[in-house]
Amino acid sequence: MKLLKIYINSYKGLSAESWMLALVMLINRSGSMVLPFLGVYMTDHLNFDIKDAGLVLSFFGIGSVVGSWVGGMITDKIGEFKVQSLSLFLSVPMFCLIPLFDTEVGLAAIIFIQSSISEAFRPANSVAITKYAKPGNITRAFSLNRMAVNLGFSIGPALGGILAAISYDFLFYSNAVGALLAGLTYVLFFRKREYRNPDQPKNSVDVKSVSPYKDYRFLIFCVACFMFSICFFQLLNTLTIFYKQEAHLSQKNIGFLLGFSGIVVVLLEMLLVQIAEKYFKLKYTLFLGTFLCGISFAMLAIDSSMWFLVVSITILSIGEIWALPFMATVTALRSGTHNKGVYMGILGMAFSLSFIITPFLGTLIAENFGFTILWIGTGILLTLTALGFYYIIPWMLKEKEVKL
Structure with a gap:
């Protein structure tokens, strides 16, 4: 009973903004169907060899590094709201463009650009968590977001497997729809919200x-x-x-x-x-x-x-x-x-x-x-x-x- 009480209390005190940030993350990650199937897409659909497919996948990692760096830097300059909004909405056309590239160089370039844009979302989202969490609940707010990520990655690949059986193009378009829905949800809820922790924690x-x-x-x-x-x-x-x-x-x-x-x-x-x-x-x-x-x-x-x-x-x-x-x-x-x-x-x-x-x-x-x-x-x-x-x-x- 004590553990049950602790479990229930762990969800109490979380702000409405923390729940909404988790919902945005869940929507966005539920649409994350491209990465788990990208290697299969390249070797099965585009007939890349394993070495070339691995090289293209490495550009996703490089883009993630660049996106994290640039996203963190510009968040402090223009604010987390603009960075998250831009990242989500700019990801939409990027996902739609990926199927148009069928060479190693072209696909590596578009994957690098797309991952740089999408990964800029993460540091801005982390800043938002610290500013919207109630005092003393920062770690639980981060945990709630991680739960949304895990749940989204459970849903996304499952849906992706179904869509890939029909057409690989559906993977990219569904990712675009997920990013669009996440962006709309985020902007509609947070455009006029005030921070709970606008200043540095005591x-x-x-x-x-x-x-x-x-x-x-x-x-x-x-x-x-x-x-x-x-x-x-x-x-x-x-x-x-x-x-x-x-x-x-x-x-x-x-x-x-x-x-x-x-x-x-x-x-x-x-x-x-x-x-x-x-x-x-x-x-x-x-x-x-x-x-x-x-x-x-x-x-x-x-x-x-x-x-x-x-x-x-x-x-x-x-x-x-x-x-x-x-x-x-x-x-x-x-x-x-x-x-x-x-x-x-x-x-x-x-x-x-x-x-x-x-x-x-x-x-x-x-x-x-x-x-x-x-x-x-x-x-x-x-x-x-x-x-x-x-x-x-x-x-x-x-x-x-x-x-x-």
């Missing part, structure tokens, strides 16, 4: 006069986030290859495991975040979340039976819940009044860089040294990263001002 460290590019403590924190993301986002590539080649799972069972992970996050995130906020300090939460992710990957070196894989993905999901939203919280606390966008953009770049590196690095290690070495190495690296978070966070934030 418990944050005032570094508003310092450029985040000179804030070496924050940059070291971002390096730790980058190391985490390199390991964690194997979930999207090397882990599924391991499921297929080493665990000999069918595509149906692979889909079950990934879908199960999303369900665990959607059902447990708000509860576990509420527990962490109530009982843990930030340094303990990030340490524990990162360490659990390391245990999850290291377990794969021991056994690959189905029940063991379910336990592993469950631990990974719990670790994710206690790591990812709190990284955004630390960034919000570290930033000042007028540079939140740049701070969030740099954090976004740390994750976007991993989308470029992780697929190549993970598959390279697995091919040359085997999956056992890959998973043991991942576990060790995440353990070291967890220790890094434990010592970096108190160093970044003043203990007398922030619950660390």
